[in-house]
Amino acid sequence: MPPKISSLTDHERPSVAIDLVLLTVRDRTLHVLLMRRPDQGETWALPGGFVRIADSIEATVERVLRDKARLPGAFVEQLYTFGAPDRDPRGRVISVAHYALAPAERLEDAVCASPDLTLAALVVAPDGAITATLPDGAAATLAFDHGAILAQAVQRLRGKLDYTAVGLELLPELFTLRQLQEAHEAILGAPLAKPAFRRKMLDRGFLRPTGQFETGGAYRPAELYTRG
């Protein structure tokens, strides 16, 4: 019997999980959805779940998105697979990390529906280190290597902003160019020039004007756009 086949049956196998970095923008600040971990003291964790033997990775992500974050159908992309032998003290767990984006309202609904969820603001230090700040102002202690996963998700998102329409996933159906620019600025942590931002977005054809305008504002209403 060739050794390759025997490896399938003989060797002890690790558990495989997925973890989800669910990001949104609220109050001009990037936020992440965290779950309370009662078994780990006052630490917080990214929503996650084990990959069952008959499920694909994508199906597992969708299940976690539905059951733990109550956000089926959000934008998701695979991020990186973390497999250090000691990353989870409970045993050997390899985690296929994903990041997901959703409008703030949808995440707020999810947080209201479950007392174990919270939205933590991401504060970027001058040296680039990221701190997740809980609503009470305290810094969240993250379980396992979830801090590293979070940092990598933010980095990936920043890189994708330049050449994709990924920022649109953070906004509701109809939005103004100012909202989109504020979302970009929140992710990049730096201000952007308005005229250049407008031209770039419109020239690329990622969005389409609707002819409708925002209401309720104190000043001149801006036009509403949608994905196009």
Added chain:
Amino acid sequence: MPPKISSLTDHERPSVAIDLVLLTVRDRTLHVLLMRRPDQGETWALPGGFVRIADSIEATVERVLRDKARLPGAFVEQLYTFGAPDRDPRGRVISVAHYALAPAERLEDAVCASPDLTLAALVVAPDGAITATLPDGAAATLAFDHGAILAQAVQRLRGKLDYTAVGLELLPELFTLRQLQEAHEAILGAPLAKPAFRRKMLDRGFLRPTGQFETGGAYRPAELYTRG
């Protein structure tokens, strides 16, 4: 006992493997290292191996690189994790795919040392589909989902060419700008303008002139550069 803990012990666990897309440039064409699979008929596969329970993913990659491809220390980066339940007919195997780059000479040495290895040229069809062509001119039949893994590796490499010095990994210690340009052109499948290419490479500081010149050429010798 909370359900999270029980998942670690109760559930049936998948096998986890790594697969390696080992790329190089030879004769102005991108090539990939393939292994013969006697148990799968006349099909070819990417070098790979199972992640042992106490090994990290990186250690597994290094082991495969050393034992199967005989190329320790090559440039490697994680690519994507493939986890469709039916991707391997022998059982449930989740594969963390990586891609690696090495100079052609080093890969040719590895191929000479092992009769189960070959270098297949990657021919890109007008529609973008990639065919691995064996030295005898026949198209290689790839095992499992290795065709999809290969395609994704090429796509990632193309994207990285623009903003990183990743092309240098494909060349020997000393190289000319023409060699570097030919490597880029082989990966992109399109010709590049010489002056623009020179300026970009030199301005970015990725490489450093050595003052030495190539020898044995039929015409004017070009200066040799190295990483810097």
Added chain:
DNA sequence: AGAATAGTGTCTCTCAGACAGTATCTT
């Protein structure tokens, strides 16, 4: 001398950043 390639100078076009200006809405 001629051929082939190495390497450079210059023009243009595109695009991002910056600034200032005009337009339109609310109070």
Added chain:
DNA sequence: AAGATACTGTCTGAGAGACACTATTCT
């Protein structure tokens, strides 16, 4: 009318592509 914001026109500088030119080596 005043004030605030939406939206636009224009200048400038950086960088890529195209082209032509000079430089150097071998036959």
